[in-house]
Every structure is written in structure tokens, then in C-alpha cells.
Amino acid sequence: xxxxxxLSPFHSxxxxxxxxxxxALFSLPRVLAVQFGTNGWxxxxxxxxxxxxxxxxxxxxxxxxxxRSIFDILEQSIPKFVxxxxxxxxxxxxxxxxxxxxxxxxxxxxxxxxxxxNPMIFELVVNLLTLWLLGMGVYNIAKAATVFFWFVIWMxxxxxxxxxxxxxxxxxxxxxxxGELKMKELYSIYAAFFGYELVLLLFPYANPQTxxxxxxxxxxxxxxxxxxYTCLIAFGFFSLQQLKEMLFPVLDLLAYIKLxxxxxxxxxLYGFFLFTILITAVMYVWSAKEVSRRMFPRIKGGxxxxxxxxxAYLVSYIPxxxxxxxxxxxxxxxxxxxxxxxxxxxxxxxxLVQRRRGQPSNG
Amino acid sequence: MGNRFAVCLxxxxxxxxxxxxxxxxxxxxxxxxxxxxxxxxxxxxKIAVAIPKADPEAELSRQLLTTTALSSxxxxxxxxxxxxxxxxxxxxxxTLYGLSLAKSGLWNHIDTLMxxxxxxxxxxxxxxxxxxxxxxxxxxxxxxxxxxxxDRLLEKEAQEQAVPxxxxxxxxxxxxxxGVDPVAPIVKDDGDSVxxxxxxxxxxxxxxxxxxxxxxxxxxxxxxxxxxxEISIELAGEEGKKEIVMFSSLISSRKVExxxxxxxxxxxxxxxxxxxxxxxxxGRLKLSDDANRHELERKISEHLSSRGNQLxxxxxxxxxxxxxxxxxxxxxxxxxxxxxxxxxxEFPDVQVKCNIHVKxxxxxxxx
Numbered sequence: 001x002x003x004x005x006x007l008s009p010f011h012s013x014x015x016x017x018x019x020x021x022x023x024a025l026f027s028l029p030r031v032l033a034v035q036f037g038t039n040g041w042x043x044x045x046x047x048x049x050x051x052x053x054x055x056x057x058x059x060x061x062x063x064x065x066x067x068r069s070i071f072d073i074l075e076q077s078i079p080k081f082v083x084x085x086x087x088x089x090x091x092x093x094x095x096x097x098x099x100x101x102x103x104x105x106x107x108x109x110x111x112x113x114x115x116x117x118n119p120m121i122f123e124l125v126v127n128l129l130t131l132w133l134l135g136m137g138v139y140n141i142a143k144a145a146t147v148f149f150w151f152v153i154w155m156x157x158x159x160x161x162x163x164x165x166x167x168x169x170x171x172x173x174x175x176x177x178x179g180e181l182k183m184k185e186l187y188s189i190y191a192a193f194f195g196y197e198l199v200l201l202l203f204p205y206a207n208p209q210t211x212x213x214x215x216x217x218x219x220x221x222x223x224x225x226x227x228x229y230t231c232l233i234a235f236g237f238f239s240l241q242q243l244k245e246m247l248f249p250v251l252d253l254l255a256y257i258k259l260x261x262x263x264x265x266x267x268x269l270y271g272f273f274l275f276t277i278l279i280t281a282v283m284y285v286w287s288a289k290e291v292s293r294r295m296f297p298r299i300k301g302g303x304x305x306x307x308x309x310x311x312a313y314l315v316s317y318i319p320x321x322x323x324x325x326x327x328x329x330x331x332x333x334x335x336x337x338x339x340x341x342x343x344x345x346x347x348x349x350x351x352l353v354q355r356r357r358g359q360p361s362n363g
Numbered sequence: 364m365g366n367r368f369a370v371c372l373x374x375x376x377x378x379x380x381x382x383x384x385x386x387x388x389x390x391x392x393x394x395x396x397x398x399x400x401x402x403x404x405x406x407x408x409k410i411a412v413a414i415p416k417a418d419p420e421a422e423l424s425r426q427l428l429t430t431t432a433l434s435s436x437x438x439x440x441x442x443x444x445x446x447x448x449x450x451x452x453x454x455x456x457x458t459l460y461g462l463s464l465a466k467s468g469l470w471n472h473i474d475t476l477m478x479x480x481x482x483x484x485x486x487x488x489x490x491x492x493x494x495x496x497x498x499x500x501x502x503x504x505x506x507x508x509x510x511x512x513x514d515r516l517l518e519k520e521a522q523e524q525a526v527p528x529x530x531x532x533x534x535x536x537x538x539x540x541x542g543v544d545p546v547a548p549i550v551k552d553d554g555d556s557v558x559x560x561x562x563x564x565x566x567x568x569x570x571x572x573x574x575x576x577x578x579x580x581x582x583x584x585x586x587x588x589x590x591x592x593e594i595s596i597e598l599a600g601e602e603g604k605k606e607i608v609m610f611s612s613l614i615s616s617r618k619v620e621x622x623x624x625x626x627x628x629x630x631x632x633x634x635x636x637x638x639x640x641x642x643x644x645x646g647r648l649k650l651s652d653d654a655n656r657h658e659l660e661r662k663i664s665e666h667l668s669s670r671g672n673q674l675x676x677x678x679x680x681x682x683x684x685x686x687x688x689x690x691x692x693x694x695x696x697x698x699x700x701x702x703x704x705x706x707x708x709e710f711p712d713v714q715v716k717c718n719i720h721v722k723x724x725x726x727x728x729x730x
Contacts, residue, residue, distance in 0.1 A: 129374065239539045241541070
């Protein structure tokens with residue numbers, strides 16, 4: 001019964017959007033201001049377009065995969081011992097991304113609300129939640145993502161709160177002036193869009209009705225829209241130089257909100273972001289688990305997930321302050337960037353070779 | 364099922380217990396409401412905090428602690444030694460800076476406040492004409508506790524445009540912007556009350572001058588769009604007689620136009636449209652008569668425009684672009700040209716013209 005279930009188009013859109021949205025949003029306006037200078041928010045378009053092109057390229061792979069998983073395709077033409085190091089690499093990177101993303105979130109939370117509590121306790125709680133969600137399988141994760149989506153997306157309306165102080169004059173008519181482009185930082189901007197590449201692993205869980213690639217496009221479109229709106233508000237609300245000095249401008253935006261009956265609600269609002277972090281984290285560890293099942297087909301998925309999360313949790317003990325976590329994330333973002341481009345390229349290439357040789361595309 | 368329940372329970376327990384690390388129990392916490400900063404002649408800071416008391420049995424409604432220190436965070440440690448409460452700044456509403464400190468620069472203190480994640484960006488920045496600590500220390504019998512009193516006073520006055528609303532966010536934003544200088548409201552002790560004493564103009568973060576309370580509304584007209592506000596005007600009438608107009612419920616919108624002359628000269632026109640009701644008029648004109656009313660509109664417009672020009676002239680003299688004219692000049696030129704321009708030096712020489720145009724919406728229920 002269960003194996004016949006397929007992802008619905010709407011759930012897939014939301015799932016992709018929820019994997020993409022994460023902690024990177026908190027610093028995004030600042031990074032854009034530092035890198036691009038005036039009207040840096042426009043750069044969201046550029047990055048969104050790169051992602052869109054990339055998804056379009058992946059749709060080639062999807063069309064010719066015939067619904068097979070990318071691992072089936074790879075293993076058909078490449079011997080397993082050659083693939084093993086690639087698989088191990090993927091497991092490591094995705095497992096680490098899962099833990100680093102949640103750890104960054106927790107360290108920010110700790111800075112704001114619980115300055116002296118050991119963050120690893122929170123990390124453990126979040127990891128347990130992740131593990132629990134992981135055990136439910138990808139269909140239920142997608143459904144959970146849809147529920148979580150409604151918990152988070154309403155916050156976009158909070159941005160109307162800033163219309164009063166927003167000034168177009170503050171945006172200046174200059175486009176991309178006074179920034180310093182650094183390759184390293186560009187990766188971290190791109191990292192705010194990461195997550196769409198995991199669509200590669202969803203092939204076997206979709207059918208033609210899912211319109212998986214269109215869903216990925218729409219999910220990315222939604223992410224771009226939310227980022228664009230948030231960054232536009234930040235650029236018109238803060239002055240450029242101020243924005244460059246703020247570590248987490250979106251957190252400052254949240255802190256500014258003051259209702260007649262309550263203020264300083266940023267901790268509460270920040271709490272809602274846990275939902276997006278949870279989906280991001282669970283999908284990365286799910287991906288790592290999917291890969292590891294290829295390597296250890298005899299061990300049950302749940303056990304593999306547990307082992308991966310435990311190992312990643314132990315490794316995430318090493319970077320223990322925010323700046324270290326950010327450094328680690330930077331490194332893993334660069335690796336993930338190349339995985340996001342390299343993996344579909346590899347699969348595409350293999351597919352091309354298989355088609356040339358006339359091998360069946362339907363396994 | 365049982366398994367799931369166990370997981371749920373353990374998660375809940377852990378989530379709840381992890382909160383025990385950083386406890387805040389209401390009765391044990393002292394919420395700083397207002398902090399005052401003064402610069403002492405020896406370069407040290409005199410810092411005072413006002414803490415409202417939660418204890419209903421306490422005789423005094425607030426605690427006031429004072430210390431001297433080199434920095435505000437060092438002061439917090441000193442202050443903490445004087446009290447049984449854990450001092451926290453999460454509910455801080457206002458910061459008062461003595462004139463002595465404002466003259467030597469505020470940025471270091473604002474930076475400290477912005478850096479602390481427990482402090483809201485909506486904390487007000489206020490300059491005290493005189494000694495901030497003695498203002499905060501004083502009890503004003505007819506009014507609420509001093510900290511709360513000043514906070515509410517400023518909030519209400521800001522709603523009516525008598526002072527600009529200036530919080531850490533606004534101060535920092537304008538401090539960093541290259542086309543505008545920060546401002547802050549000034550208050551002073553007036554015997555039985557605290558009184559708003561105009562607007563402090565800053566050059567970067569240093570106090571450079573002030574706008575008289577009577578001109579605050581003119582500043583508001585030139586600085587932003589607003590609804591709600593009032594102004595009392597004294598017009599020169601015929602035969603040396605004065606005419607008095609009270610213009611209320613103002614709705615104002617402004618536009619800034621920048622023109623570039625051939626020889627590199629710049630002209631700035633600040634065009635303001637104000638609509639309002641007349642609540643008081645003592646003079647010879649008949650308000651129900653259209654021609655008379657238009658004449659009055661013209662007279663008020665001229666009067667306000669000339670006061671606007673004077674105000675801008677004063678700011679140019681002090682070298683503080685508190686109206687943000689630089690923002691509009693910047694936006695009218697290329698990025699390279701703006702970067703080459705030293706706006707600070709250029710600003711006093713720019714020709715600024717205020718055109719305030721007044722329209723009388725209504726004149727009350729009397730002809």
C-alpha cells in the first residue's frame with residue numbers, strides 16, 4: 001500500500017521551499033549589502049535565476065531517468081567500489097550540513113535567550129526531533145513540511161510593520177555600488193538557496209502527476225519571493241552602512257516589532273523558525289540516509305539514520321562558538337555548491353552514455 | 364504507541380529542563396527602565412539606573428542606583444553590587460544622556476546598547492539639557508515615576524510631532540547614513556515638571572546645536588510626512604497689530620527637489636503641502652470669506668516658509684544635515700560623483716529653499 005504513495009505537487013513545492021529557507025536568511029541582507037553594496041537585494045534575483053537554470057538542467061536528468069533513482073542510474077554503469085568514496089563523501093557532507101544548520105540556529109537562540117546554557121542540550125533535543133521526523137519517511141516529512149510552512153509563512157505579513165520607516169530614498173538609485181565581491185561570501189549567499197539539489201533524490205518518490213521539476217521551480221520561486229521581499233524591506237529600513245555592520249539584520253527586524261500590548265517578541269518569533277530549520281535538517285539527514293542505504297543495504301533505514309545523526313552530533317561538538325560554526329558552514333557550503341552542480345552533471349553524463357549505448361532507460 | 368509516548372515525554376522533559384540553565388524569576392529580577400549617562404570632568408562616566416519595584420509592599424516605587432565607571436557595562440557590574448536584584452536590560456525604555464556627554468560623542472554608548480541582544484532597538488535616545496542623573500533622581504510629585512514619566516511624555520509629544528521619535532534604531536540608522544545626521548529630543552528639569560526643550564542636532568555623534576521647542580514643528584514639516592500635529596503662529600498684521608493663528612490637525616507631505624546648476628552649484632527645494640484646521644484666529648480677516656481665507660493661507664505659507672528657511676540656515680551654519688537633504692542630493696547624482704563630493708563641506712553652501720504651502724481644511728464650527 002505505502003509504496004504506491006507518491007508526492008503530491010503541492011507538498012513538493014512546499015517541501016523544496018522549506019528545505020531552502022533556513023538560518024542563512026537571518027544574515028542574508030547583511031551579506032548582500034557587504035558583497036553588492038547599494039540595492040544588494042536585487043542580487044536575490046541573480047541567485048534565484050542561477051538556481052532556476054540549475055533546476056532546469058536537472059529536469060533533463062529527471063526526464064531521462066524514467067523514474068529511477070540516481071543511484072540506480074549510476075550503479076548501472078559505474079562499479080560500486082568507484083562509487084563508494086563518492087557515497088561516503090555525500091553522507092559526510094549532508095550529515096554535517098544537517099547538524100551545522102541546526103547548531104547555528106541554536107547558537108543564535110542561545111545568544112539571544114539563554115546565554116549560559118550548554119547549546120548541546122538544545123542540539124540534542126532538535127536532533128531527537130529530527131530523528132523522529134526521519135523515521136516517518138519522506139511522504140510524511142513532506143506533509144509535516146506543509147503544516148510547518150503555515151506556522152512560518154504568516155510572518156511575512158509582519159513585514160508590513162516596517163512600512164512606516166521604510167524609505168525609497170534610502171535605497172538610493174545606485175545598483176551594486178560600494179560592495180566588495182568575495183568568492184567565499186558568494187558561496188554563503190548561494191547557501192541560502194541550498195536544498196533544491198535534494199530533489200535529485202526524490203525521483204523514485206514522484207510520479208508524472210507530481211510534476212517534480214515544476215514543483216522544484218515553484219518552490220524556488222517562492223523562496224526567491226520571500227527573500228526578495230525581506231531583503232527589500234531591510235535595505236529600505238536600515239541604512240546601507242548600518243546593514244553592513246549588523247550580524248543578523250533579520251533578527252534586528254524581528255526585535256523592532258512592538259505591539260500595543262506586547263513588545264520584545266523576537267524570541268517567540270525566532271522560535272517559529274525552528275520549523276524551517278527542522279525540515280532543512282531532516283531532509284539533509286534523510287538524503288545522507290538514502291545514500292548510506294546503498295552502501296549498507298542490509299541495515300535498516302532507521303538504524304542508519306540513528307547512526308548518522310549520532311556521529312554528526314558528536315562531530316558538531318567540535319565547533320562550539322558561533323563564528324566557528326559559521327566557518328564550518330562556509331567550508332561545507334563550498335563543497336555542497338560543487339555537489340549541487342557535480343552530481344546532476346555526473347548522472348546526466350552517465351545517462352547520455354547509457355542512451356548512446358542503447359541501454360534501457362527503464363530499469 | 365507506548366514508544367511514541369515515551370519519546371514525546373522525554374523530549375518535553377528535556378526541552379523544559381534545558382530552560383533551567385538561565386533562570387529569570389520575576390521577584391528576583393530588577394528590570395532597568397531608564398539609564399542615564401553623564402560625563403564627569405575627569406573623563407569617567409556617571410551612570411544611574413532606575414528600576415521600578417515589583418514588590419507591592421515596598422515603600423518606594425522605584426530603586427535608583429548610581430555609580431561611576433569607565434564604561435556602561437563596567438557600571439552595570441558596579442551597580443549590581445549595590446542591589447539584591449539581578450539587573451537586566453530587557454525592559455529598558457529610555458536612555459538619557461547629559462549634555463556634557465552628548466557634546467563628546469554618543470556613539471560608543473549607543474554601540475554598546477545595540478550590541479547587547481537583550482536590549483530592544485526601540486529604546487529611546489534622549490538628551491538632557493543639564494545633568495541627566497539629577498533629572499532621573501528627582502521625584503516629580505504630580506507625575507508618575509520619573510523614568511516612566513519622561514518615556515510617556517516623549518511618546519506623546521512624538522505622536523504630535525513636537526519632537527521626533529528617536530530610538531537606538533533611528534539614531535544608529537542616521538549615524539551610519541552618509542546623507543543624514545542624527546537628532547534626538549532634549550528634555551530639562553523645569554521645577555515641578557520635566558519639559559521638552561527642543562531637538563538636539565548631532566554632527567556624526569556629537570551634539571552640535573539645538574532647535575528651539577517652538578521650531579520643532581517646522582523641523583517636522585521639512586523632515587517627513589506626517590499626520591497629526593499643531594502649530595501656533597503669530598503673524599504681523601496691519602498697523603503693528605499681531606494676528607494669532609492656531610493651526611491644528613495637520614496633515615503634511617513633503618517633496619525634495621534637487622537641481623544642478625552649470626557651475627556645479629546645487630539648489631534644493633523642499634516643497635511641503637500642509638492641510639489643517641484653524642481652531643483659533645485672532646485678527647481682522649473673516650474666515651468664512653473665500654478671498655479672506657486664501658489671503659490667510661498665503662500669509663501663513665509665507666510665514667512658515669521664511670521660518671523654514673531660517674531653520675535650514677541655522678542647520679547649515681552648524682553643519683548638521685539633520686533633514687537628510689544629503690540623501691536626496693546623493694540620489695540625484697551618479698555614485699562616483701557622490702563619493703567624490705564631501706557632503707559635510709558642501710552642505711553649508713547649498714541653496715536650500717523651503718516652499719511651505721498651506722491649505723485650510725476647515726475653521727471650526729463658527730463663521
